[in-house]
Amino acid sequence: MVLLYYNVLFILPLAVLVFIRVFFPNQSERIFDFIKDLIAKWGRRVIMTLLVILGLVMVVDGIGWFLGIPLIPV
Secondary structure, three states, X not given: OHHHHHHHHHHHHHHHHHHXXXXXXXXXXXXXXHHHHHHXXXXXXXXXXXXXXXXXXXXXXXXXXXXXXXXXXX
């Protein structure tokens, strides 16, 4: 069940892009330009923020592991 869930989440964005291109050919260029502009403007900031947050969580988890109370239980 988890593998099915993972595959749906992985394939769904690509399938949506194909769906937009096939069923809305006239508006697809405008939609894709909007998506491209959105990613160009916010993509770097979002990825950097998420990586910094993930790094901080990993550092806190490492410190917690050494103290015997890890943040992410194994």
